[in-house]
Amino acid sequence: MSTNGHAKNVTTERCFVLILTIWGTAVFATGYFGILSNINTNWVPLLVMAGITIPVLVYYFNEDFRSYIWSIDLKHLTIYHVWRIVAALIFFHYGSQNLLPIQFTIDAGIGDLAVGLLVPIVLLLRESRSKYLVFHTFGMLDFAIAVGTGFTFNVLLNDPLMRNIITYPIVLIPLYGVCITGALSIMTLDRLLKNKHHSEKLRDES
Template sequence: MNQTGNVDKVRGTRVLLGVLAIWGLAVAAAAETGVFTSIPPLLIAPLIALGIIMPVIVYAMSDGFRAYIAAVGLRPLTAFHIWRIGAALLFFWYGAHNLLPEAFVRNAGWGDLIAGVLALVVVLLPESRSGYLIFHIVGFADFVVAVGTGLALFLLNDPRMAAIQTLPMVLIPLYGVGISGANHLMAFDLLRRGAASRAKGSAVEA
């Protein structure tokens, strides 16, 4: 049975990586052909939200996908967010060259750096539900602040926000944020289910 479970997990990982590769290539191709620069900037926020919502809908509707995410577990889900250290460095580079507004670099860049370093610390420490919970709350809050700041700057017509619609920066909001945001919500569900299972077990023992 364990062998079958391992095979299913490997197959699930292959399918997931395939979907993520197609998603990333689609965003890159759309950016390269100027799709994102040809649409109203305010449509970027709904596209970011859609990138988070669609995987969560699949997660909610698919027993198999939920089982796969549960098998992956909280440590790999959390470790994935270490990529945000690289995203922060890219934000800082753009900011240093005046290619993004200072407020956006400050909120999105430092937020991603804190989230990425915190993810690294949490996965290096012994497993702790509270550690995972704190990280995913902080990490999701970073996305809320970053997207809110970006939307406000688009409304203010800051011309430097146009960099968000071009490569390589566009891969952060329209690819990385979608995957990571959905990852946070799935992690919250795993934490909720784990807490519910422990509460049920305690009730049975009592």
């Protein structure tokens, strides 16, 4: 990487960390002081989708940000998912206290636990593009199931227990952790698939 390219990545990284810090602080503060508990829970899936979609759009339309994401070691983009073990334990706790629908805590908790526990196994496997592709695909499928179940209980069934999803501390999971992890997973999969296409194109041309 050129000196200019490295400098751009450093600047982009600082902006990225700053935005994540502001974002996390905002969710923490509004959750901790009960501000989010006043909103209609139907907004939660919309906020989650926005939290995933906006970073992904920036990735596709901003070359500097895309270059920065591509510069991150795939191991680092994978080990980040360890946080999902903590998320699973929080879901299980809320479910055991009858604070969330049982089916939702099962779908969200077991999936997060499985993904989190897979991280060290994936990192110990022989280095290959395939292992990361399988892992991040599995992680996205888990998100799809959890978000779909949450949407069903929240919007379609209007389960009153889903109001607890916007209370502190669990609100940090959907409005911060899920958004960032979902967005990074999409970016990582895009990177892995484009690398595969590029490799196949080089092989065909040789």
